[in-house]
Amino acid sequence: MGLFTTAAQMRPIPRSTRFVNGAVSFWFREIGLPERRDPLPGSADYDVCVVGAGYTGLWTAYYLKKARPDLRVVVLEREFAGFGASGRNGGWLSAEFAGSRERYAESHGKGAMIALQRAMMSTVDEVISVAETEGIDADIVKGGMRLVATNAAQRERMVEDIEYLQEWGYWPDDIHLLPDDHGSPLAVHEAVASAYSPHAARVQPAKLVTGLARAVEALGVTIFEGTAVEEIRPRQGAARPAVVTEHGTVYADHIVRATEGFTSTLRGQRREWLPMNSSMIVTEPIPAEVWDKIGWEGREVLGDTAHAYVYAQRTADDRIAIGGRGVPYRFGSAQDKDGVTQPQTIAELWRALTRMFPDVADVPVEHAWSGVLGVPRDWCPSVHMDTGSGIGWAGGYVGSGVATSNLAGRTLRDLVLGRDTELTRLPWVGHQVRGWEPEPLRWVGTQVIYGLYRSADRRESKTPEEKAHTSRLAGLATRIAGR
Numbered sequence: 001m002g003l004f005t006t007a008a009q010m011r012p013i014p015r016s017t018r019f020v021n022g023a024v025s026f027w028f029r030e031i032g033l034p035e036r037r038d039p040l041p042g043s044a045d046y047d048v049c050v051v052g053a054g055y056t057g058l059w060t061a062y063y064l065k066k067a068r069p070d071l072r073v074v075v076l077e078r079e080f081a082g083f084g085a086s087g088r089n090g091g092w093l094s095a096e097f098a099g100s101r102e103r104y105a106e107s108h109g110k111g112a113m114i115a116l117q118r119a120m121m122s123t124v125d126e127v128i129s130v131a132e133t134e135g136i137d138a139d140i141v142k143g144g145m146r147l148v149a150t151n152a153a154q155r156e157r158m159v160e161d162i163e164y165l166q167e168w169g170y171w172p173d174d175i176h177l178l179p180d181d182h183g184s185p186l187a188v189h190e191a192v193a194s195a196y197s198p199h200a201a202r203v204q205p206a207k208l209v210t211g212l213a214r215a216v217e218a219l220g221v222t223i224f225e226g227t228a229v230e231e232i233r234p235r236q237g238a239a240r241p242a243v244v245t246e247h248g249t250v251y252a253d254h255i256v257r258a259t260e261g262f263t264s265t266l267r268g269q270r271r272e273w274l275p276m277n278s279s280m281i282v283t284e285p286i287p288a289e290v291w292d293k294i295g296w297e298g299r300e301v302l303g304d305t306a307h308a309y310v311y312a313q314r315t316a317d318d319r320i321a322i323g324g325r326g327v328p329y330r331f332g333s334a335q336d337k338d339g340v341t342q343p344q345t346i347a348e349l350w351r352a353l354t355r356m357f358p359d360v361a362d363v364p365v366e367h368a369w370s371g372v373l374g375v376p377r378d379w380c381p382s383v384h385m386d387t388g389s390g391i392g393w394a395g396g397y398v399g400s401g402v403a404t405s406n407l408a409g410r411t412l413r414d415l416v417l418g419r420d421t422e423l424t425r426l427p428w429v430g431h432q433v434r435g436w437e438p439e440p441l442r443w444v445g446t447q448v449i450y451g452l453y454r455s456a457d458r459r460e461s462k463t464p465e466e467k468a469h470t471s472r473l474a475g476l477a478t479r480i481a482g483r
């Protein structure tokens with residue numbers, strides 16, 4: 001995209017005098033970047049070493065220490081707790097689980113996949129309940145999830161998706177189409193249908209992750225920050241599993257890799273999970289008279305049903321935060337440092353926002369940021385503990401990690417402690433998949449996939465109602481993606 005095109009795209013966007021691009025996220029700007037904890041002081045010995053202080057690593061440490069207070073648990077973090085996607089996300093704490101239901105059912109049966117979906121629903125309540133118990137104020141409101149269709153093809157897909165989900169663990173109360181007069185106004189412009197699920201809550205992500213880090217420390221877990229892990233070494237004969245850092249080596253009986261979108265930066269993991277970008281913008285607080293027109297009193301998390309979909313929330317201080325894919329993938333799994341977002345992505349998100357809420361067009365945008373999430377080759381999340389090597393992991397949540405990481409943490413607790421439980425029998429446990437293709441195939445593939453999804457969205461929005469169907473381009477993209 002040329003400089004002039006970019007400038008032209010940005011011109012209509014009202015930007016706040018306080019506009020910031022990057023700086024990790026608006027969520028951290030709101031609460032202030034945390035003071036850094038000390039780095040690892042030198043080589044050390046623990047029972048469990050967790051790599052990465054996002055939700056996955058912290059939930060794992062939390063549940064382990066709760067179950068076995070005598071365990072010596074350490075968390076090693078390259079930057080600070082919450083620096084990754086856990087401090088940048090859209091704040092949808094939802095029961096959505098990424099990945100092909102059929103694929104999990106193939107290995108474990110349909111009943112097991114349904115159990116996994118039901119476990120995701122109770123996970124939403126589990127996070128809310130722990131936040132309450134631990135005194136973590138993360139602006140949580142369980143208002144459910146609202147999905148909107150803005151053209152006939154999206155509406156058709158929404159109906160099909162609901163029917164599909166109702167075969168895979170959602171009962172009619174768990175997700176359903178809303179009648180026109182459902183009495184909970186949320187005026188999305190051009191919405192032709194909407195669906196609702198009660199299994200979702202809005203959270204302020206950075207408040208959740210920083211509160212969780214404090215709760216974990218209070219239980220006696222040590223978190224070392226500013227400690228980059230270079231390599232994770234499996235058990236070899238009598239040599240214990242080890243985590244090699246610039247400050248020394250940590251030996252432990254179990255090592256949990258909880259680096260999700262950053263996993264490709266670890267030695268030997270380059271083609272493991274693809275680091276997919278997601279980007280967000282947030283407005284200034286929106287005036288009461290505009291809210292009177294929009295509604296959104298229920299604080300539902302809100303999404304559309306486009307192939308290149310967006311997700312949004314009404315924040316505790318009455319802004320709208322909205323996110324979407326932006327530039328999906330950078331060549332060679334490259335990553336931005338602190339969330340600086342390309343102008344065309346900001347422009348795309350603003351267009352999506354003002355298409356949904358034209359009355360917000362005059363409200364300035366105050367912050368834009370991005371982050372990375374992990375995408376496995378088959379787009380199916382997994383959690384695993386290999387008893388031989390002593391190395392476990394969880395992730396590949398494909399953008400639905402806020403709740404899933406909690407389920408992962410409880411599952412890793414059971415796996416580390418060698419317990420056979422309902423959680424360890426869920427079908428994502430031990431799920432393995434091959435790595436991504438080498439470059440340039442990886443980059444070309446993701447460009448083609450997202451190019452096709454965007455073209456499909458454009459076609460669908462222009463197709464007359466009577467001919468509306470999901471565009472074939474989307475089917476092609478899904479086949480290329482191997483989802």
Ligand SMILES: Cc1cc2nc3c(=O)[nH]c(=O)nc-3n(C[C@H](O)[C@H](O)[C@H](O)COP(=O)(O)OP(=O)(O)OC[C@H]3O[C@@H](n4cnc5c(N)ncnc54)[C@H](O)[C@@H]3O)c2cc1C
Nearest residue numbers: 052054055056078084085086089090092229371400401402
């Ligand atoms: C913009 C955006 C919006 C999203 N919106 C939603 C949403 O609304 N709902 C939802 O369910 N999911 C959402 N997701 C996905 C969700 O945020 C993630 O799946 C989840 O936070 C992953 O948590 P994690 O702990 O596994 O990884 P992360 O939070 O990424 O944590 C990994 C940690 O590992 C650290 N690390 C990396 N490499 C090393 C190393 N070598 N040594 C030591 N430490 C290291 C990182 O600094 C980081 O702190 C979104 C993601 C993004 C980026």
